[in-house]
Amino acid sequence: MQRITVLGATGSIGVSTLDVVARHPERYSVYALSAHSRVDELAAQCVQFRPARAVVGSAAAADQLAALLRAAGVKTEVEWGEQALCSIASASEVDSVMAAIVGAAGLAPTLAAARAGKKILLANKEALVMSGQLFMDAVHESGAVLLPIDSEHNAIFQSMPQFGGRVPAVRDDAAGVAKILLTASGGPFLTRDVATLDAVTPAQACKHPNWSMGRKISVDSATMMNKGLEVIEAHWLFGAPADRIEVVIHPQSVIHSMVSYVDGSVLAQLGNPDMRTPIAHALAYPERIASGVAQLDLTQIATLQFEKPDFARFPCLALAFDALRAGGTAPALLNAANEVAVQAFLDLKIGFRQIDRVIAQVVQQLPHGAAHSIDAVLAQDAAARAAADTIIAGLAP
Ligand code: NDP
Ligand code: MG
Numbered sequence: 001m002q003r004i005t006v007l008g009a010t011g012s013i014g015v016s017t018l019d020v021v022a023r024h025p026e027r028y029s030v031y032a033l034s035a036h037s038r039v040d041e042l043a044a045q046c047v048q049f050r051p052a053r054a055v056v057g058s059a060a061a062a063d064q065l066a067a068l069l070r071a072a073g074v075k076t077e078v079e080w081g082e083q084a085l086c087s088i089a090s091a092s093e094v095d096s097v098m099a100a101i102v103g104a105a106g107l108a109p110t111l112a113a114a115r116a117g118k119k120i121l122l123a124n125k126e127a128l129v130m131s132g133q134l135f136m137d138a139v140h141e142s143g144a145v146l147l148p149i150d151s152e153h154n155a156i157f158q159s160m161p162q163f164g165g166r167v168p169a170v171r172d173d174a175a176g177v178a179k180i181l182l183t184a185s186g187g188p189f190l191t192r193d194v195a196t197l198d199a200v201t202p203a204q205a206c207k208h209p210n211w212s213m214g215r216k217i218s219v220d221s222a223t224m225m226n227k228g229l230e231v232i233e234a235h236w237l238f239g240a241p242a243d244r245i246e247v248v249i250h251p252q253s254v255i256h257s258m259v260s261y262v263d264g265s266v267l268a269q270l271g272n273p274d275m276r277t278p279i280a281h282a283l284a285y286p287e288r289i290a291s292g293v294a295q296l297d298l299t300q301i302a303t304l305q306f307e308k309p310d311f312a313r314f315p316c317l318a319l320a321f322d323a324l325r326a327g328g329t330a331p332a333l334l335n336a337a338n339e340v341a342v343q344a345f346l347d348l349k350i351g352f353r354q355i356d357r358v359i360a361q362v363v364q365q366l367p368h369g370a371a372h373s374i375d376a377v378l379a380q381d382a383a384a385r386a387a388a389d390t391i392i393a394g395l396a397p
Pocket of ligand 2: 150230
């Protein structure tokens, strides 16, 4: 029986994770769940999964949740705040941690799971983008097992089967990997007239053609910052230099990514675009379990298309490659500026095309330094948020 903590249980990934878990009650039990403010949803999950502990974002939310659970006769212990999140991620009762909080807020608990040597199912790419080497060092020092949930990285992991789960560094020529081919759908604005992008609404940006996801990652997919963050994520997970990671637009989202080997072989992982596949893969690894996802019908899909990304249409992708090449705390600056700019767009404070301009200005303004400690990373994160706020306040609405 694997005992699981789901960080971000009420989100898109959290709900998909619990869907897979519920299909296999003989294999998985839920130790703890977390949410930020969606208390009703978390209460319903506690009624269904009976975790020992549940964590929310504020004292008021904790009071609300405790009252709902009392009324339902559920004995889950209710806590709140970052320390409680770190505690449910590192407790000795836990085997596996699904890291599915969105954004930098997930860094502390995900790092706590890494330091405690847990099996980490990593959806929260922002945590790894921010902390890079420091996070990977924590994983290696504690003997934690890191399994990618992001569909592309899960596909890359699956396309390196010869290494038995011990994924080699791509930069190491002995691995025989020529390139990682990271596929991207191109999002909702792949073919839209660029001149009209300034006028798009949050609802249009969040309407992804293939995937149903949380709002932040949906906007990231529309700007392709999501792919940029994934390039940086692939760099850390697979030891891949920037020039061995190639982004390929593949609008159908059927091939989830590929590994190109020096002998000319290309291995790919395919499937319907449903996150329950990578979630089930990582939960059961190295075994296979049913996920509820329909089998892929290739004759129904009939055509798979590929094209090069247009960096002029998607400047965020170029900004992310620049941050990866700059190294140090540059990716943390990029990530923080992006989080602030995306929230400002969702709050109707800036237009869609101002997202990339705010980020570009922040990374230009702030000097990046060495990422020698988590405190240094968090200081850069805070500085980038303040700079982005100032830039946004100065923009005409
Ligand atoms: P959602 O917005 O759907 O869910 C986010 C979860 O995090 C919710 O449980 C939310 O709680 C919680 N949360 C939000 N803010 C905070 C905070 N400040 N402190 C603690 N918890 C917080 O996001 P997704 O599920 O879409 O994405 C989660 C992560 O997975 C992201 O890093 C994303 O990039 C990654 N990912 C997602 C994919 C997808 O298909 N959705 C695919 C690949 C990666 P509440 O509900 O109470 O607000
Ligand atoms: Mg992805």
